[in-house]
Amino acid sequence: MRTLFRDLWLADGSGAPLRRSAVLAGDGKILAVEPDLPRSAAERTVELGGRILAPGFIDVHGHSDLALPARPEGFGKISQGITTEIMGNCGLSAFPLTGRNREHLQELWAQYGVTLDWSDFRGWRAALSARAPKLRAEALAGHNTLRAAVAGYETETLTSAQLEEMKTLLDAELAAGAAGLSSGLLYVPGKFAPPGEIVELMRVAARRDRPYATHLRSEGNELLEALGETIDCAREAGLRRLHISHFKTAGAANWEKLDAALELLEEAQKGGIAVTVDRYPYTESMTQLSVILPGKAGDLDDSALSRLLRSTEEREKLALELAASRPAAYWKTVTLVSTRSSAGRNHAGQTIAALAERAGRTPAEFAVELLAEDAAGTTAAFRGMSPENMRRILGLPFCMMGSDENARPADDSIGRCHPRGFGSAARFLRLRLDTGSPIEAAVRQMTGLAAETFQLADRGLVRPGLCADLAAFDPDEVDGTADFSNPHTPAAGIIFTVTGGEFVYRS
Incomplete structure (x- = not known):
């Protein structure tokens, strides 16, 4: 069915100024974007009453690897306008699985009730697709999962053979469609990895021009040291795409380090590394x-x-x-x-x-x-982050929205979440608009920039030929309303969410 969206202001994801437009969608794609189109162009017409139509939001830092197969409706995400999530973050992915890590991961994700009966990215993708999720899923290959696949969780120092095996596994997963490499250097077994190990894996990602997204070894007392180590590794590996996950200065004693951290990022960017960051719009981590x-x-x-x-x-x-x-x-x-x-x-x-x-x-x-x-x-x-630093980070032109949460159902049957699980996208918009950002600039951070960073060529913009993934919102009302007492509360101001031309959420 063709759908015509009219009487709207279009934030097309590129950062271009808002413009009055009509958008025609059909067969899962954007068919036309014009100043106006007749109602006869489609079987269904949706009037937005002068509110905003944008590309579906992209959550670049999620953890729905097993939550989405368990509950494919992904209500917490789609109810805030999110149509794509990048999973496999913080070094934890649902692949590759071997006899050394399968049992551990099955226990870790026991609450989801999903049997881990695949071995690689393609198997995970097939298992997810069979559940017909409402949310598009892309996934990074996680360093912790890769490391445990070859050496388990207790091995601190890898042999050269184990390192080579891990590199081979990573290359195979990237070739199969994994979106890049992630690390979680705070967690076991990633915390055991020396810089040289990370460099070797970065080289694999660099050869395929894929991003490396990292949860730094420290986001607090050793933030600058951890950031410096990561940038040095990227330079040594010839990595071009470096992404810092949930960028923050944790702990009041470290709030003053933001300027120095930004200087490190700027220096890396000037040196030819495309450095990007993501951030959830809350001052409590989880x-x-x-x-x-x-x-x-x-x-x-x-x-x-x-x-x-x-x-x-x-x-x-x-x-x-x-x-x-x-x-x-x-x-x-x-x-x-x-x-x-x-x-x-x-x-x-x-x-x-x-x-x-x-x-x-x-x-x-x-x-x-x-x-x-x-x-x-x-x-x-x-709780330990600076509200002012958070606003500064959200305002960085290379910062994207990342919820750092699972796609939860409306109920808590697979566990309760941080308020960011239901509110990140809407609250990101609210905080950006409240600090004077043009609507189109804030939308670009959550759509076009995210798609460019993670090489999603078919989405992130409202343009003919791209996926008909759309989010409509009221800029006066949009906000995350969930809190820790009621974390599964849908966001305010999100009018609808469309994935592949189909409505998956209406307020």
Whole structure:
């Protein structure tokens, strides 16, 4: 069916000024973009009443690798105008799978109820396509998954043969259609990788002109060192496309480092590296609670940590170490987001400090109790970012929107999410518009720039011949309205979302 969109202002994704237009879509493509078109051009006409029509938004940093096969409606994303997500971020992808990492990943993603019965990118893509998802999915090959595929999760130093095997696997996945390479150098086993290992993998990506997206080793105390290391590696590898995931200055003591970090990025750009970043429009990060663990516990994968914490003695020992490593006030900044632990499953959205006090435990004891029951699935939000720095980062012309979240259903059947899971795109727009950005510039960051960065030639713009992926919004009303108490709340001001010419969401 052909659909004609009329009475609208078009932000076409290129950054060009808004213009009054009519857009005709059919057979999954944009057929025409003209100042006006007659209603007779289509079987269906949609009048927008002078509001904004844009390309479907692209979430360049998502984690829906298993969430979307589990719940293909992807409601949390499509309800905020997102039509494409880049998955496989932070070094964690759903491929390649071998006997060394399959069991671990099956346990990590147990809440989704999906059997990991594929081995590579093509197998994952086929399994996802069979579920007819409402959201388009692209995926990076994750360094942690690649490393574990050849050496498991406990190996700190790879042999030359293992490194070569990993490079071969990466090249095969890129050849099959993976969008690039990602790393998560905060997590096991990626944290064990020396710079030289990353350089070798970057060279594989560089030969195929694919981007490398990285969760830096540090986003706080060693931010500048971590950023410098990554840029040095990119130069050595001859990498042209470098993307910094969820770019931030974490911790108040590090807020002042933003200028120096931007200088490093600018220097790299002047040196010929196409450096880009993404950012979610919130000052609370979220990841697995286990990342806060000190000592040897912090170097364990989820399965090994679960085995360790079966021991009462080890739990007590770890709680003491954890308490000694964090000031008492810290626990008031950590909010439980999701867990299968009996101690916390009905108390998401509250701080660890408050939950511990209610349970008559110390915060460290309570955190260890959560992890003992659900090391893989317990996630928390961490408050520690500067609102002003966030706005500055969002305003960078090379910054894109990344939710850092899964495509959740309306309910919490596969876990609760950070508010960014339902609000990132709309809130990104709101914050950009409130700081004086032209609508067309903000839309470009979320569409044309994102498509260019991740080499999605068939989308990101409203132009004849490209995919009919569209989002309509009211610039006066658009905003993310979800919070930690009610994280699965659809965004305000999103009128509809269209993927491949079909309406997948209407407000």
